[in-house]
Amino acid sequence: MRDNSVVIIGGGQSGLAGAFAARDAGLRPVVLEAGERTVGSWPEYYDSLTLFSPAGYSGFPGAPFPGDPDNYPTRDEVVAYLDRLAAGLDAEIHTNTRVTAVEKDGTGFLVHTDADVQLQTSAVICASGSFTNPHIPDIPGEFTGRLLHVAGYRSPKQYAGQRVVVAGAGNSAIQVAYELAEVANTTLAVRRPIQFVPQIRAGRDMHYWLHTLRLDLLPPSVLKRLIRGTPVFDTGIYSNALMSGLLDQRRMFTRFDGDQVVWADGTGERVDAVIFATGYRPNVAYLTGLGALDNTGMPLHKRGLSLTHERLAYLGIEFQRSFSSNTLRGVARDAKYVVRAIADGRDTARTRLGSV
Numbered sequence: 053m054r055d056n057s058v059v060i061i062g063g064g065q066s067g068l069a070g071a072f073a074a075r076d077a078g079l080r081p082v083v084l085e086a087g088e089r090t091v092g093s094w095p096e097y098y099d100s101l102t103l104f105s106p107a108g109y110s111g112f113p114g115a116p117f118p119g120d121p122d123n124y125p126t127r128d129e130v131v132a133y134l135d136r137l138a139a140g141l142d143a144e145i146h147t148n149t150r151v152t153a154v155e156k157d158g159t160g161f162l163v164h165t166d167a168d169v170q171l172q173t174s175a176v177i178c179a180s181g182s183f184t185n186p187h188i189p190d191i192p193g194e195f196t197g198r199l200l201h202v203a204g205y206r207s208p209k210q211y212a213g214q215r216v217v218v219a220g221a222g223n224s225a226i227q228v229a230y231e232l233a234e235v236a237n238t239t240l241a242v243r244r245p246i247q248f249v250p251q252i253r254a255g256r257d258m259h260y261w262l263h264t265l266r267l268d269l270l271p272p273s274v275l276k277r278l279i280r281g282t283p284v285f286d287t288g289i290y291s292n293a294l295m296s297g298l299l300d301q302r303r304m305f306t307r308f309d310g311d312q313v314v315w316a317d318g319t320g321e322r323v324d325a326v327i328f329a330t331g332y333r334p335n336v337a338y339l340t341g342l343g344a345l346d347n348t349g350m351p352l353h354k355r356g357l358s359l360t361h362e363r364l365a366y367l368g369i370e371f372q373r374s375f376s377s378n379t380l381r382g383v384a385r386d387a388k389y390v391v392r393a394i395a396d397g398r399d400t401a402r403t404r405l406g407s408v
Contacts, residue, residue, distance in 0.1 A: 056080050058175040058394065059163050061151045061338070064092015065134060066179035066368030066383050069112065071143045073387035074177075077395045081143045082173070084165065086150040086180075090138040093183030094131045099207045100231055101127040103380070104223055104251075104285045109259040110380045112137065117380075122257070130380070151180070151338045160363070164338075175363035175394045178339065178351070182332035182368070189219075189330055193308035198325040202228055205327055211236045215322065217313060219304065220329030221246045222282040226290045228329060229299055239300040241313075246294075246301065248286040258285060259381070268376045269385075334369055356390045365390040 056079045060070045063085030074081035083090065103110055108121030110130075117125060117133055125133070138145065153164040160174040186201035202224050214236045218229040221242040232238045240246070251258055262268045284290065293299040305313040312320040339345055344360045346352055351366050355373045358364035367387055368378045376382025 055174050057082060057173045058177060058391075059084060059161070059171055059173040060177045060179055061154075061163070062092070062178070062180035062368075063087070063090035063138070063145060063147065064094070064179070064181050064368075065380055066181065066378070066387070067092070067177075068134065068137050068141065069383045069387035070177045070179050070367050070391065071141055071145075072112070072137075073384070073391040075141070075143060076388075077391050079175075079391065079395055082171065083143055083145040084149045084151055084163070084171075085145065085147045088147055089135065090145060090147065091131045091134040092181055094127060094134065096183060096203070097127050098202065098205050098228060099127070101224075101227070103130065105259045105379065105381055106257050109257075109263060112380070112384045115140075153338050153340075154342050156342065156361070175365070177365045177367055177390065177394075178334075178336050179367040180335050180338075182334050182370075185333045185335040185337075186328075187331050187333050188328045191308055192306070193314075194310070195308035195313075195326060196311045197323055200325070200327055202327055202329040203332070208232045208235045211325060214324035216325045216327065217241050217305070217323050218327045218329055220331075221284070222329060222331070223284050225329035226284050226286075228327065230290055230293055232327075233293060233299045239302055240294075241302055241304045243304045246290075247283050248291050249283040251285045251287045262375070268382060269374050271374065272371045331370075334366070336366075356386055357393055363394050365394060 058074050058079050058081055060067050060081055060083045063083045067083055068090060071081040071083050102124045106121060107117040107119055107123050107125050110125055111117035115137060150166040151163055152166050154176055155162050157172060160172060161176050163171045163173060183203060186203040188201055205228060208231050211232055212235040216232050216236045216238045218225050219241040226246060229238050229240045249258060253261060294301055303316040305315050307314045309320055311322050313323055314320045334351055336351055344352060344358055344364060352359040353366050356366045368383060370378045373386050374382060377386050
């Protein structure tokens with residue numbers, strides 16, 4: 053490496069994990085965070101959000117999540133936890149600094165920011181998350197009601213008495229639809245039925261078994277064979293809501309028609325709001341000019357190491373190396389892996405496109 057600096061783009065959970073790993077590897081991390089605090093997108097999530105993993109399985113190595121290990125942390129508790137992590141990190145951190153472009157600079161990189169500041173560095177780790185790049189599928193027709201992604205949803209209050217459709221079959225979709233069903237006529241629109249996984253087995257939270265049986269470490273190639281769709285952890289309240297009729301589940305609608313959604317059987321129904329809980333895509337548009345992305349804007353990488361450039365890496369991508377890659381409990385493992393590869397120069401052979 054030309055020197056020991058590594059610029060980490062993003063100061064949320066992935067960026068902090070990268071900074072801790074870089075510091076421990078003897079590198080000099082420089083964290084660039086677009087927001088005012090190094091807590092990522094957590095303050096922007098909906099009010100009632102809680103982790104699906106208990107506190108005992110939700111902390112960084114050497115920094116356990118405080119409180120009852122069997123408790124499921126809230127959004128605000130996660131924010132406070134990340135604040136404490138950042139306060140204990142001996143690293144150069146710049147908040148309110150948005151990266152606009154990354155370009156090659158000799159054997160390293162030149163990182164441009166919206167503050168008209170340029171940083172030269174030997175390595176770049178992209179940990180900018182995906183919350184600001186929500187994915188909404190292309191649905192034919194136009195909708196004249198309220199249409200939003202779950203990224204813009206906060207609480208059910210403003211939907212009281214309305215007809216609401218939540219599109220999606222993951223954890224966020226069912227959690228939001230369930231609380232909406234208490235105040236509104238709510239339907240889950242899904243492409244395949246929700247796959248419920250018991251939160252508790254044999255008196256233990258499912259994350260105990262994921263950890264004990266090392267299922268959390270399964271690589272994406274194995275996961276693709278074992279998992280179809282998104283498993284939803286359930287204590288029984290969500291499946292009971294569907295069985296009791298409190299919450300409705302229907303096959304995904306096919307198009308919009310003014311203030312209506314047109315269901316798979318061809319019938320139209322007027323609805324007040326459609327909320328898409330259809331995931332996110334990595335927010336790495338600043339790499340477009342570098343040639344590190346495919347034609348859909350997704351990073352070209354293997355296990356978080358770029359396939360196009362040496363000393364360019366990623367953190368926080370879903371299923372990057374395992375089932376837990378983009379979670380509090382798993383991102384530190386990925387951070388240690390990519391940082392060691394960069395520090396030791398072991399990413400060179402991996403960064404030839406086509407060597408997957």
